Amino acid sequence: MATAQQILQSYFGYDSFRPGQAELVHAVLAGRDTLGIMPTGAGKSLCYQVPALLFDGLTIVISPLISLMKDQVGALHEAGVPAACLHSAMPPAEMYAVLREAEHGGCKLLYVAPERLTAPAFLDFARRVPIAMVTVDEAHCISQWGQDFRPSYLKIADFLAALPVRPRLSAFTATATEAVRADIVQALALRDPFVLTTGFDRPNLYFSVERPSSKAQALLRLLAARAGQSGIIYCSTRRTVEEVCDMLLAKGITATRYHAGLSPEERRRNQEDFLYDRTPVMVATNAFGMGIDKSNVSFVIHYNMPKNMESYYQEAGRAGRDGAAADCILLYSGQDVHTAEFLIERSHEAGEENTDPALQQALLDRDRERLRRMTHYATTTECLRHTILRYFGEDSPLSCGHCGNCDTVFEEIDATVDAQKVLSCVYRLSKRGLHFGRVIVAAVLTGSKSEKITQFRLDTLSTYGIMAEMTLARVRLLIDALLERGLLQSDPDRYHALFLTAAGNALMRGHGELRLRLPREKKAASRTAHGLADTVDEVLFDRLRTLRARLASRAGVPPYVVFSNATLADMAARQPKNRMELLAVRGVGEAKAHRYGEDFLEEIAAYQRENAPFSGKSTK
Structure with missing residues (x-):
């Protein structure tokens, strides 16, 4: 009988397992329920595909998206593995043909959408055939505390209960906090599971955050430096996708688009153009990506900040799946926070009417806290890789030496006086009964002559123009630092107007000091066109x-x-x-x-x- 190592070499062409794969494979082969948390690109699929080829009987893989199933099955066929999938886009005759082939031993892995599990025809099939294993892919979808909860995943428990014999269970996901991991174990009723988190670090990914005055110009600059490479640009709304894609096409950049507002035919066509390298750049909302196993994505640029770190890391992780060097760049502005808050509020307003109000409020509070943590990532001066790994509960060095912040020269300054100027401006506005956000406050401090300044006679404030020697970007950076330190707070229900906190009031009145690390200049980055090693021709x-x-x-x-x-x-x-x-x-x-x-x-x-x-x- 073949071994796992022989299967790995013969079918998939690898002479050794990646970190964590061997342990998970051996746990599955030993008959244990298994939960693997591995970052995107770490090879989760092999952890159940290799055992499936060694088992007598069928492995059913529960997968959330048609594109993901088709992609996996296509790759398995190329490797010589008999596999098939069932999904709603297939005509009934084709579905029955797949079931007949699987029943007669014609495939080892059958990919199924969770919605199909409790369909009478499929249940009848599943009760007749010997099922060696049920694998739950993208397992975080079963958790209400996950960033991508799908109610259809709750059908899995009913399906397992309906089987005459409970098969071994395995589940895999890329991004799961400790709470989500515990929820997966409970929701799937895993028995004494072997749980392994291989680590969330992706050393080949280079993370950076930019805060440009013009995102459009910054994007064009980034794409010019990556001409000919394949990449994804994520936008938070359909409208932004359309605007960015139109701009790129007008500039002669070959790009296509993807969002839920397009027809299924156009989405399919645009996705295939990207997958087949006919169009190297994809501009998309987060509707694009979960089912994409494209290994040669060299960069992922977030044109807008996502709502949470889980989504960001999953989307950014679609770069460099083949292990080659790749860039993950976030273009941040304060408006991204407002957009994310709007999307969070709207998603909860559209929630199910029967949802328990206390649970609904808890989920809303959770999403707001996740947005706060995401905003911290976008504005921190700490190592970006350390910030990500700490979020997922993983220890890491304070500096990775390989991210945008580690490559930035920071200077520690005594920012007490500048902070007092900002705090005083907010205080003096409040004395007039006025409350504005960071944009207007920064405009007052730098002496802007904009219409709103004159409309509200803000140029008569004693703090008007007292930071005229600074750029608007630098003052906004300082305001963000004051918000992060709890010296200011913003009210999302009042257009993010700024208010002094007790700590801010104390600093304004001369009690204490404030020292900050602020960026001074960038190191010159030395990156090769393909990110190839010196030994590669x-x-x-x-x-x-x-x-x-x-x-x-x-x-x-x-x-x-x-x-x-x-x-x-x-x-x-x-x-x-x-x-x-x-x-x-x-x-x-x-x-x-x-x-x-x-x-x-x-x-x-x-x-x-x-x-x-x-x-x-x-x-x-």
């Missing part, structure tokens, strides 16, 4: 990418399904000369070596011939 790497695109087009699959960028990089470094050497390349399994190996070996050989050193001897 970039010219050969580009030739292999071109070959991959041709083969993918011929096979009708996305290029990354043929081989990931990481596999091509390893291939360009090793430059294998025969099938055995090719199988030593990470990510090349038996099925893909048989299907594509000869083409890649020929391309490498041709490249070596063309670049062989000239001996000076005649060939006659």
Whole structure:
């Protein structure tokens, strides 16, 4: 009988498991209920796919999105694994054909949407066939405390109870706090589960936050530096998606869009254009991504700040899934907080009428606190990687040396006097019965002559223009720091007007001091075009990418399904000369070596011939 290691090598082309994979695989094979929390790109799928190929019987994988199921099944077919899926977009005849094939042993993994679990036809099928394992993918969807709760996931417990024999259970997710992990265990009734969190760190991802005066100009600059690379730009609303996509197209940048307001046909077409590398840039709301297993995404740019850290890390984690260097950049402005608050309020107003009011308020308070933590990430001067990992309860060094903040030179300054100027401005406005947000307060302090300043006669305040030597951006940065330190507070029900706190009042009156770390200048970043190691021949790497695109087009699959960028990089470094050497390349399994190996070996050989050193001897 084959071993897990042999399955990993033969079907998936890897000679070793990644951190955490072996422990989870062995727990599943030992028959234990299992919960794995692994960051996006860490290889969760292999933790149940490898055991499924060793089990006698069928593995049912519960998955939330059609695109996710289709993507997984397509990749398994390319690896030579018999798999299928059931979803609502399939005609009944096709569904019954899949069930018949599965019943007669024609597939090892069957992907199913949670809505189908309690359908009579599927229940009848599930009671007849031997089910070795039920796997719950994106398991955080079962928790009301998760960022992406889906009521349909609650059908899983009913489905399991209806089976004649309870199979082993496994569940996997990328982002789950301690509370969500406990909720998953309880909701799935996992028995003495083996629970493993492999760590949330993604060392290949570079995190940075920018606070540009013009997001549009900043985005164009970032894309110009990444021309030809594949990336996603996330926006918080459909309208912003349309505006950003139109702007990019007007500037000659090949881009497409994705949001829930488009027709299903256009969403499908735009998604395929991105997956197949016909359109390198996708502009989308958070409706895009959970089902996307595209491995060669080189950057994810958030044009707006998400509502919580869970969503941000999951979306940012769609970059660099192949292990190559990738960028995760957040373009932040104070308006993002207002937009996020509006979306949170609207989502709770649209909640179910029968929801318990106390629970509804608890969920609303939770979402507001998550937004506060997300805003802290966007405004902190601490290491960004440390901030993320601390949020998920993971210890990490105070400085990673590889994020936007660690690459920024900060200076610690005595900000007491400047803080007193800001606090005094807020105080003097309040004495006139006026309360404004950070934009107007900063405008008063820097001596702006805008219409609102003259309309309310704010230029007659004693604090008008007392910080004219500073830029608006610098004053707003200072206001954000005062909010973070609890010296000011903003009222979301009054257009985020600023108010002094007791601590702020004390500092304004000369009690205490304030020291802050503020950015001074950026280090020059040294990043290669592809983020490749020195051992990789970039010219050969580009030739292999071109070959991959041709083969993918011929096979009708996305290029990354043929081989990931990481596999091509390893291939360009090793430059294998025969099938055995090719199988030593990470990510090349038996099925893909048989299907594509000869083409890649020929391309490498041709490249070596063309670049062989000239001996000076005649060939006659």
